[in-house]
Structure formats: C-alpha cells, structure tokens
Amino acid sequence: MIEGSHVIVYSRKPDADREFLRDVLKLSHVDAGGGWLIFGLPPSEVAVHPTDGTEEHELYLICKNVQKFIGEMTARALACTPVREERWGLLTELTLPGGGKLGVYEPRHPRPRAHSVKSARRAPAKKPTSKTKKRSKVFSRSKRARR
Numbered sequence: 001m002i003e004g005s006h007v008i009v010y011s012r013k014p015d016a017d018r019e020f021l022r023d024v025l026k027l028s029h030v031d032a033g034g035g036w037l038i039f040g041l042p043p044s045e046v047a048v049h050p051t052d053g054t055e056e057h058e059l060y061l062i063c064k065n066v067q068k069f070i071g072e073m074t075a076r077a078l079a080c081t082p083v084r085e086e087r088w089g090l091l092t093e094l095t096l097p098g099g100g101k102l103g104v105y106e107p108r109h110p111r112p113r114a115h116s117v118k119s120a121r122r123a124p125a126k127k128p129t130s131k132t133k134k135r136s137k138v139f140s141r142s143k144r145a146r147r
Contacts (some may be wrong), residue, residue: 021039045111
C-alpha cells in the first residue's frame with residue numbers, strides 16, 4: 001500500500017539548502033527538472049504526538065553516533081548546538097544555509113524494522129513452464145492418493 005514518503009522542507013534559500021543536503025550530508029538525489037533536486041532518505045519512521053496547539057510537522061534525521069556527526073560537521077565549519085539528552089535520545093541541531101533548524105539525533109528508543117516495499121508489492125505471476133506443470137500434476141495425484 002505505502003511505498004515511501006515525501007518530506008518537504010520549506011526554505012528562504014532553497015538552492016543553498018539543496019546543496020547542503022547533496023554536498024554535506026551526501027544524500028542521493030535525482031534532478032526532477034530545472035535543478036529541482038529530490039533526495040533519497042535512509043529508512044525512516046513516523047510518530048504521532050498529541051498537541052493542543054497548531055498541528056505542524058517536524059523533520060529529524062537519525063544517526064548512530066551524534067558526537068561523530070558533530071565532529072564531521074565541525075570539520076566542515078558547520079556549528080551544531082550542544083547535545084541535549086532527551087528521554088528518547090541525544091539531540092543536536094544545525095542551522096541550514098536557508099536559516100531553518102534541522103534536528104539530528106542518536107535514538108535511545110527501540111527502532112521499528114524498515115517497511116519493506118517488496119512485501120507491499122506482489123510479483124507478477126509467472127507463466128507455468130512444462131517443468132512446473134509436471135510438478136503440479138504430481139502434487140495433484142499425491143494429494144488425491146491421501147484422500
């Protein structure tokens with residue numbers, strides 16, 4: 001049923017933020033035309049949180065080691081906020097070239113297995129070959145013999 005998700009990051013400097021995702025975070029991408037880049041993401045997860053305020057959406061990237069991530073960003077002269085220890089993980093934020101904040105965290109919570117697109121799609125049925133027809137006849141005969 002679901003094959004993926006499409007996340008939209010709004011930016012005052014979209015070209016600079018696209019370059020950041022492509023060149024700094026090294027996300028795979030395709031050009032959808034006219035330099036409009038669409039980026040691939042690693043396996044993701046979604047959570048629904050309660051709110052009494054406005055209904056808005058947030059994007060966080062997940063890493064295995066937040067300190068190592070901060071070191072890689074520092075080597076590129078990009079500042080990250082000090083790590084905050086949250087109940088659910090270790091969180092840092094970096095500022096995108098367009099001014100938006102991007103949360104990156106090392107999870108402390110259990111992770112779901114990645115949704116498999118293969119299990120969501122069924123392979124087209126193969127045409128029976130003479131070999132599979134023979135197997136089918138043998139199976140039918142053995143099934144009748146058990147009755």
